[in-house]
Amino acid sequence: IPKVTQFIVDKGISYFESKEGKQKLGKMIEDFLATRGMLGNMIGMFLGNESLVDKVQPEVIKFLKNDETKVLVTTLIGREWNSIQDMTFNELDQKWGFVEKGSRILDTVIDTLKVDELLSKPISTYLKPNEEKIIKEWLPMVVDVSTKYLISHLDEILKQLKLEDVVREQVESFAVERLEDIILSISRKEFKMITYLGALLGGIIGGLQAIIVMFIQ
Known part of the structure; x- marks a missing residue:
């Protein structure tokens, strides 16, 4: 003041x-x-x-x-x-006529800047002249800033998304038969690999035993 x-x-x-x-x-x-x-x-x-x-x-x-x-x-x-x-906004408007004066100012600005004409043009009209600058400068800067923001706020974002609750709800909504199929399909692959590994190890051990027996005899 x-x-x-x-x-x-x-x-x-x-x-x-x-x-x-x-x-x-x-x-x-x-x-x-x-x-x-x-x-x-x-x-x-x-x-x-x-x-x-x-x-x-x-x-x-x-x-x-x-x-x-x-x-x-x-x-x-x-x-x-x-x-x-x-005072309330209504009282201020009654005293000074903010709404009416603001509308007149806005109309003047719109007419002066030809806003209707600007908004009626396609966005490419404004992007095309700055295409090289957008691709080489603005876009990398936006990506860099966005990446840094996401990394620094990742924990908070995950909490907001509540991914644990989403996964839990999806799993709970599965039918029992569907869960059994998923578990069996995973276990079959694991058991098959164990069988193959056992056969390989057994063959190697058997071969070594045979070689040792030959040398002893």
Whole structure:
């Protein structure tokens, strides 16, 4: 809030020091005198509008530069900010018309950027000119970042996927006959390999025994 206050005060000083600000100040004095009837006309006649502006302008700038002015503006903004925080979105919209103003701004942006025209074009229109850069730079970077993320969060991802529960549910949903077929198909392969290995070892041992017997005799 103090930064906002300083910004407002600085802009105010800059404005009223400018030619435009002086003219606006003169118009305000003229309108003020016009509402005071004969007294205003007499003051304007004796002093003149230009003379009043020359006297009022330095006082306005002096007022804005005063530290008490900053304190006053800070207090007012703080009070308004506290009030805003207690308001609902509907109340804010009723007070400042956010929805209507936001819609107008959005329409202006859409018209200026020709969003409808941009969205009606195929994606290839935007990808084709950058094809080489996408393939050689962007895609490897995306893959690298994605891979590092997956590796660093693998445990968490597996927990989120609940793979153990999925496997358990799938196994529990199997029919008993299906489980028996799976177990027997695996065991047959293992038993066959054991049989072949036993035959091989038996042949090797038998051959060695035969050789030893020949040497002994």
